[in-house]
Amino acid sequence: MGQFPLTLGRFISQKQADDQGASGGLPGLLVQVGLVGKLIAQDLRRAGLLNILGTTGQINVQGETVKKLDEIANETFVKVFEQNGLVCALASEELEKPVLFPENWPQTKYMLLFDPLDGSSNTDSNMPLGAIFSVVRFESKDRMPTEDALARKGTEQVAAGYLLYGSSTMLVYTVGQGVHGFTLDPGIGEYLLSHESILIPARGKVYSVNEGNYQKWAAGTKQYVEYLKIFDTATRRPYSGRYSGCLVADVHRILLDGGIYLYPGELAKPEGKLRLLYEANPLALVVEQAGGRASTGTMRIMDVEPKQLHQRVPLLIGSSNDVRDAEEFIQGKRPGG
Numbered sequence: 001m002g003q004f005p006l007t008l009g010r011f012i013s014q015k016q017a018d019d020q021g022a023s024g025g026l027p028g029l030l031v032q033v034g035l036v037g038k039l040i041a042q043d044l045r046r047a048g049l050l051n052i053l054g055t056t057g058q059i060n061v062q063g064e065t066v067k068k069l070d071e072i073a074n075e076t077f078v079k080v081f082e083q084n085g086l087v088c089a090l091a092s093e094e095l096e097k098p099v100l101f102p103e104n105w106p107q108t109k110y111m112l113l114f115d116p117l118d119g120s121s122n123t124d125s126n127m128p129l130g131a132i133f134s135v136v137r138f139e140s141k142d143r144m145p146t147e148d149a150l151a152r153k154g155t156e157q158v159a160a161g162y163l164l165y166g167s168s169t170m171l172v173y174t175v176g177q178g179v180h181g182f183t184l185d186p187g188i189g190e191y192l193l194s195h196e197s198i199l200i201p202a203r204g205k206v207y208s209v210n211e212g213n214y215q216k217w218a219a220g221t222k223q224y225v226e227y228l229k230i231f232d233t234a235t236r237r238p239y240s241g242r243y244s245g246c247l248v249a250d251v252h253r254i255l256l257d258g259g260i261y262l263y264p265g266e267l268a269k270p271e272g273k274l275r276l277l278y279e280a281n282p283l284a285l286v287v288e289q290a291g292g293r294a295s296t297g298t299m300r301i302m303d304v305e306p307k308q309l310h311q312r313v314p315l316l317i318g319s320s321n322d323v324r325d326a327e328e329f330i331q332g333k334r335p336g337g
């Protein structure tokens with residue numbers, strides 16, 4: 001009989017066994033993120049039948065309308081992690097303040113930051129959704145983590161990844177030893193290894209951006225997107241536009257096939273829309289581990305020094321050559337294309 005695909009738990013434990021430096025709690029933490037994914041996927045599969053679509057009537061800390069599924073996804077993350085003792089702090093896009101678990105410290109030093117439901121505008125139209133997570137460690141011997149301990153540079157992440165609720169439910173993660181993808185088999189309730197050691201092509205032919213914002217962009221961003229549309233077979237242009245409204249879905253496509261996703265800064269909002277700590281940093285770690293690049297347009301995402309928990313950052317992410325091209329346009333180094 002052929003080899004049965006590796007489950008998430010077995011794969012992570014095997015990888016951890018190979019890496020003497022890894023400490024115990026991380027595999028369990030990642031498996032628990034997988035559990036959150038199973039619980040949320042179950043709701044999403046029947047969302048139209050459960051009266052969980054639409055909005056709650058609330059506005060979140062981001063000033064955005066809260067969808068019922070945002071709240072359900074956030075509650076699922078918090079409930080799973082307040083019960084498993086695997087983290088000493090949680091930070092969520094949906095919560096203004098972090099949730100601290102002093103009872104779990106110092107047994108566990110891990111802290112989890114997450115966007116519980118990415119792509120909320122897609123909830124009622126059965127379009128792709130995701131979740132993004134980042135893990136950092138709190139090393140102090142003599143004090144509990146506070147909010148400032150969560151605001152760490154992307155280079156300090158010990159793990160990161162995402163859940164993708166698409167035609168399949170997938171979990172993609174990295175602990176700094178490559179990027180691995182698992183597909184949920186709903187029949188047995190297990191994530192099975194489906195994409196081992198993902199590597200992103202150095203260049204793609206897809207760009208993913210909301211062109212409705214075109215008039216808000218600085219000249220360099222406009223010039224780059226216009227450049228992608230010019231016919232030139234030598235540089236495989238024009239690129240194809242693909243934009244789902246879900247960062248996770250668009251970045252996943254680019255991770256596998258190559259290309260670039262952009263949510264650039266705007267003249268009136270130079271910081272852009274996406275969050276550094278629980279959107280840009282985790283996806284930057286995944287994409288860099290797969291051989292790609294993630295930039296603000298002027299610097300590496302993972303080198304950005306955080307100032308506060310929910311800070312925004314412009315994001316260009318994907319194939320290294322595509323992101324470098326975009327940076328050169330944005331930095332005014334290629335006015336002529």
Ligand code: AFP
Binds near residue numbers: 210247274
């Ligand atoms: P929502 O979760 O509020 O829908 O935002 C989704 C997102 O953060 C990211 O997943 C999308 O790529 C991007 O914002 C869509 O933003 P626009 O609707 O402004 O293009």
